[in-house]
Amino acid sequence: MHTLDEHYLHEAIALARAGMQHGEGGPFGCVIVKDGVVIGRGHNRVLGTKDPTAHAEVVAIRAACTHLKDFQLTGCTLYASCEPCPMCLGAIYWARPARVVFAATRADAARAGFDDSLIYTELPLPVEARRLPMQHVHLPEAQAVFAEWLAKPDKTPY
Numbered sequence: 001m002h003t004l005d006e007h008y009l010h011e012a013i014a015l016a017r018a019g020m021q022h023g024e025g026g027p028f029g030c031v032i033v034k035d036g037v038v039i040g041r042g043h044n045r046v047l048g049t050k051d052p053t054a055h056a057e058v059v060a061i062r063a064a065c066t067h068l069k070d071f072q073l074t075g076c077t078l079y080a081s082c083e084p085c086p087m088c089l090g091a092i093y094w095a096r097p098a099r100v101v102f103a104a105t106r107a108d109a110a111r112a113g114f115d116d117s118l119i120y121t122e123l124p125l126p127v128e129a130r131r132l133p134m135q136h137v138h139l140p141e142a143q144a145v146f147a148e149w150l151a152k153p154d155k156t157p158y
Helices: 003-021 056-068 086-095 106-111 117-122 140-151
Strands: 029-034 037-043 076-082 099-104
Touching: 003 029, 003 037, 003 056, 003 076, 003 099, 029 056, 037 056, 056 076, 056 086, 076 086, 076 106, 086 117
Parallel strands: 076 099
Antiparallel strands: 029 037, 029 076
């Protein structure tokens, strides 16, 4: 572990504590760094914004992408106070940072009441076997939109 990694993890933990103490959400913080400069910060804001997607990593990704004027975090390191949940992990993969460094584990989070094990268990199941009822309705227009995307000459691949 690099001392810089520890430095940025401490900053993420401080953000987690501040957000929690201000009643904005759970104890989670995130810092995104590019070329030695912090370009995105976030703490959990689920309670403050009434937005279930306002996790620290998502908040920080949005700030960093706004700073970069790009939808990808090429060359960035994401520092999280805790191992990212499945939703944040999905957002992180879409943002494509160079690496992720985290402090606490998902087991630590579960002991504090933030247990994502149901989501991890549900994800590999077929749609019809999940606890949340889901139904596939086949509409040809849905596939047509993908065909239009594939044919679009000026699309930005991602």
